[in-house]
Amino acid sequence: METLASPEGRLGQNILWFARALRKAGLPIGSGRVIDAIRAVEAAGFTSREDFYWTLHACFVSRPEHRAVFAQVFRLYWRDPQFLEHMMSLLLPQLRGLQEDRPPEPAEKRAAEALLDGAARPEQREEAGEESLIEIDAAETVSEEERLKRLDFEQMSTSEIEAAKRMLSRLTLPVPPIASRRVVAAVSGSRPDLRRTLRLALRQGGEVAAIARRRPTERWPNLVVLCDISGSMSRYSRLVLHFVHAVANRKGQGWARVHAFTFGTRLTDITRHLRTRDVDAALAAAGAEAQDWSGGTRIGECLHVFNRDWSRRVLGQGAVVLLITDGLDRGAPEALAREMERLHLSTRRLIWLNPLLRWDGFAPRAAGIRAMLPHVDSLRAAHSVASLDALAEALSRPEGRRR
DSSP states (O other), X not given: OOOTTSTTOHHHHHHHHHHHHHHHTTOOXXXXXXXXXXXXXXXXXXXXXXXXXXXXXXXXXXSTTHHHHHHHHHHHHHTOTTHHHHHXXXXXXXGOOGGGGSOOOTTHHHHHHHHHTTOOOHHHHHHTTOOOOOOOOOTTHHHHHHHHHHSOGGGOOHHHHHHHHHHHHHOOOOOOOEEEEEEEEOTTOSEEOHHHHHHHHXXXXXXXXXXXXXXXXXXOOOEEEEEEOSGGGHHHHHHHHHHHHHHHXXXXXSOSOEEEEEESSSEEEOXXXXXXSSHHHHHHHHHHHOTTTTOOXXXXXXHHHHHHHTHHHHXXXXXXXXXXXXXXXXXXXXXXXXXXXXXXXXXXXXXXXXXXXXXXXXXXXXXXXXXXXXXXXXXXXXXXXXHHHTHHHHXXXXXXXXX
């Protein structure tokens, strides 16, 4: 008798492909959950699409932020008869037709990317008798990508911004570990361990046969991001936060923890929103909490709040700070310089990312910029994908370390 769990079961096989698509979209699904889902469908049965949806939902969704991704993948995988064309239209904006008038729903692009990346359903395509051949001329792909990497965020079209977001999601921000004061026993350590040497000697009747050694341990620093979301920084801030979200959610990159704050007229902690796996949902939640998007700028006052309320909590153990702002502040330069000095002294490295550096004739003429400039370790541009990609070089240079 053929069952859903048997290799011949067509529905069971499709549930397996569906689970793989969900996994590529970011949901933590192992083989155990797939078996549970097949058994659940087999035991509960279904008389409508809604029953089938909620049975799989109960097996595969364990966190609130997974609901939107599950809904989009389910819709594309189990219902849309032209899902491939629809997904291609999402990933290639230049091929869009009527769907271009409809903005993509949350997690829709992520679901499309997951289904196109190895989760296609060849059996269903064969049954439908459809035979399609897609030819793509990639001769100018590299040059187009290079052009896009160096294009100013402010000059990008809507489709170019979407492409830039995908490139930013693949960027890395590696950082070397820093030496800790703690030491551990090591056979070839650089320091002698006199206490362990004496203990070993006591076990051998007081004779010192060998000198025990130890070495210092290493640990990873925290990354703290302070991002200006005022009107002059609006376009740059959104794309830089895409990059920060990718850094915060990439495992094994080296950072112990990533803290993120936005500021314009007030300081807002968005760290918990960046932990959401879906970048669209994460930035939407961050935007809802930060009420001062595209408003004015009070850099000095916001840094004062950060130094007073957050500095001791997040800047310990050699944190690196990325300060993302154009420095155009109308407050008192003396107060701004005082807060910058305090921030600088509390960090291991303070890197200022300023999109104004895209101009060849840039000069620190504004009072706010002149007040901030003496208190940073590095000043870099942040107006393109290439400028953010080069940030890794700044973090790895040893001459930027102060202590």
